[in-house]
Every structure is written in C-alpha cells, then in structure tokens.
Amino acid sequence: MSEAVPLPDLAPLRDWFTSYCNSFRTPDREVQRNFDLKEEHTRNVCRDALLIAQGMGPRFEMLAEIAALCHDLGRFPQFRDHHTFKDSDSLNHAHLSAQLMKQHQLLEFLPGEERACIEIAVRMHNAFQVPDGLPAVTTDLLRLLRDADKLDIWRVFIEYFNAPADQRASGAGLGFPDLPGCSAEPLAAVTAGKMVQLSTLKSLNDFKLLQVSWIYDINYPATLRLIRERSVLERFRAMLPQDGEVLDVMAQVGRYLERRLRESAHFPQQ
Template structure:
C-alpha cells in the first residue's frame, strides 16, 4: 500500500471534520479534541510499530485504522451532544456507517478493508471477542494500545489543568462525589479493566481510565505511560481515600512490573 492512500484518506478526514460546527463552545472544543486525538493515535501507531515488526504497507494500514477509529464521535457529538454510547447512539456503528456511505476504503483490498473495520469495531471493547481473525488481531491490538495511551494523555491533562465541570461531556456528566464503587475497586484489585457500566461517579471514571493499563499489549506502551506519569497526574486530582490509595498502589506496581 502506498503512502498516497493514507494521504487521500487524511485529506477526506480533515474536510469531513471541518464540516462540523456548533454554537456551543464546549462541543466545538470537543470536536477539536477528537480531531487531534485521531491524529495522535495515528502517530502513536508509528511509534509503537517498531515492536510489532510491521512492514511499510501494514504500518500505513494500521495508521488508517487509527485515524478513523473514532470517526463516529463527530456525528455523535453534534447530533446527540454526548460521548456516551448506548445501543441507539453508538459511535462505532456511526463511524462504520459513515465510512461505508462515503466509500472511504475504496482504494483498499477486501482483506485490508476488513482489518480497518475490525480495528474500529473493537477498539474500545472491554474484552476482545475470540472471533477476531488472526490477520486483524495485531492491528486491533495496536490501535487499542495507541487509543488508550492518548486517552490517558487527554484526561491526565484535563483533570490536572481544568476546573471540575468545565467539560461535562468529557466527564460523561458524572457527579464529583468522593465515593468509589465497590465493583470499580474490586476490578482494579483483580488487575482488570473496569467495566464502564460500573462507573457511577467522576472518581470512578478516573479509576476506569487508569485501569486501561491492564489491557495494554506492548512493552513500549507501558514505557510511554510510565515516562509520561499519567497515572500519577490523575491520582493527584482524586480524594486520598483508602480505596483510592490502594487502587493506585496496585496499578503502579502492575505498571512497574511490565517495564
């Protein structure tokens, strides 16, 4: 696959995102946030790819999947004003529909198109289904790692530098109570990614985001998160309750053991 294919899709993506405007300042901010996130995920894939031994064609394909993984977020935000997925408003299905309606993968083979769609479809599943093809699996894992790293980058920066409530959509409109849900606590103690359905408060959300480290796939991913101190930054914005301290300690030890 040629670099030109990526460049054509990138140009379409830029034009597509430019078509979304909102008089609501917070929505406009989040459109820009998701646009930048998409580009950073694509760039991170290049950085992580050394460990995955991808050839040039596979790297371009992975970067396309990374750029498009959140394509449905823009329509979700403009039409429904939220980042919260439901059966009716799911950013993955919105993204795949947009991709198909615009024949965006026309320059790819059927196998390459399937890899991109599989990567989009599975980039934020709590558990990967066993039905994913062996051909798609490395790409899916690579996109998932890059996505998680940049999510931690975004939220660590937001929580550290902004007043609570300044971006309610990024906070999933959750209340800023000090309580930590028992299921959230137990998931982390068991070194599992917190299921979003168990998130009840903003502090639960912060722990859920930190718990993404339990589902990383490469040593380079752990190294980036450790060096950038994302977990520490988020922890410092949380109440120093015993449950918070215990979960942070568990995650810190887990992260150190992967390096």
C-alpha cells in the same frame, strides 16, 4: 498482505479527514470545543499508533494509521445529534465510524483483505475485550488501535481534570457527578486485576478508576513504555482521593506496570 505491494499515498485520506472535521464547525464555542477535542484526539492516536507499530513493517504501519484516522469518525455526528460521548446514552460510536468509512468509500484504494481488517478494528475498538477467532493480523491491528486510543484518552482526561471548569469540553466527563471518594465495586475490580465495568460507575472518581484499570488491557511493550514515560499512573494518582485504599490500589497497579515492563524486556516481541 504483501510488503511488495507499493504503499498508497495517504495524503488524500488525511485531507478528507480535515474536511470532515471542518464540516462540523459551529459558532457555538461549547459544542466546537468538543469537536476540537475529538479532532486532536484522532491526530494523537495516529501518532501513537505509528509509535507502537514501529518495526512491524511499513504495510502494517500504514494500516495502523488508517485505522487510527477513522476510528472516531462517529464521534462527530454523535455529539452533534445527542450532545454526549456516552455510547449507552446515544449510539455505538465505533459501529457508526465503520459505517461512515463505507458510506464515504474511504478504503476503496486498499485490497479487500486489508479493508476488512481495518473495518473490524474500527468497529471493535471500543469493545470491552478483544474477541476470539479473528484473523491474526486483524487481532494485532485491533489490539494496537486499542492501545493507541487509551494512550490519548488518558491525556484527554488528565487535561480535562486539570483544566478550569469553564475550559473543559463538556462531553469528556460523560456526565458523571463529581462526588467525594470512590465506590466499592470499581475499587474491588482494580484490586482483583480486572477492568472496571462502565455500568458500575457512580462518580467522576469511579471514572478515573475505570481508566486506571485499562492498564490490564494493554498489549504492546511500546505502549507500556509510553505509559511510564508519560507518567500516566502518577498523574491519575494525584487526581484521585488520597485515602489508604485508593493509594494501595494505585501502588498495586504501578507494580503491575513495572512487572509487565520487566517481562517485555525479556520478550520484546510479545
């Protein structure tokens, strides 16, 4: 990718996304609340992707915005057709997003190498881990998209758990029951410094722990700084059971974040 190539105008793509969202509008307020959730999420991921990409070159910043704008296209037909955002109960929304990009020929204004880079990033953004063997720029873009996505998913769930029940977007909780306490398996994973597997969850509290464990999958120093600035861990701590084991786990995760921040101050381009 050459920085000498003129940057394309992304206004038509942004306008297309607005029209795409409007095409799903419905008088059903409960369903529309879920569509609105995903439209706002996408716009925030675009914002955060650009924040993280600052200083990485205008061409890469452009790719970051395009990938962010397209990453959740599949969420809209997913909820329309299956009434859930839980991929295991419906379909892989990231794969569908990549298919929709091709179907609507959204990236035809880009060189083939850049199209492939964005398509892989969108298709793989919800994978449990970043796969090995991808081209360097694709890996960088995929990691950035995953970081930006996590930043706003945290906001979505903090707002979800703090909103009155009748104002919550129903799909956001993925259908987990609101039970007391946390299960042993998710707690053990976070304690071990590992990401929690979705298949081990039994409750909303477990789902909160899964999101806390995403801290172990953050890639860029700018993302780490935004996590601290937005008090993400503190807000999740306040929403979790206030028992000793959970508080110990949250303290451990907080120390991990601070250590990563100290390390990134010495190696800012990691």
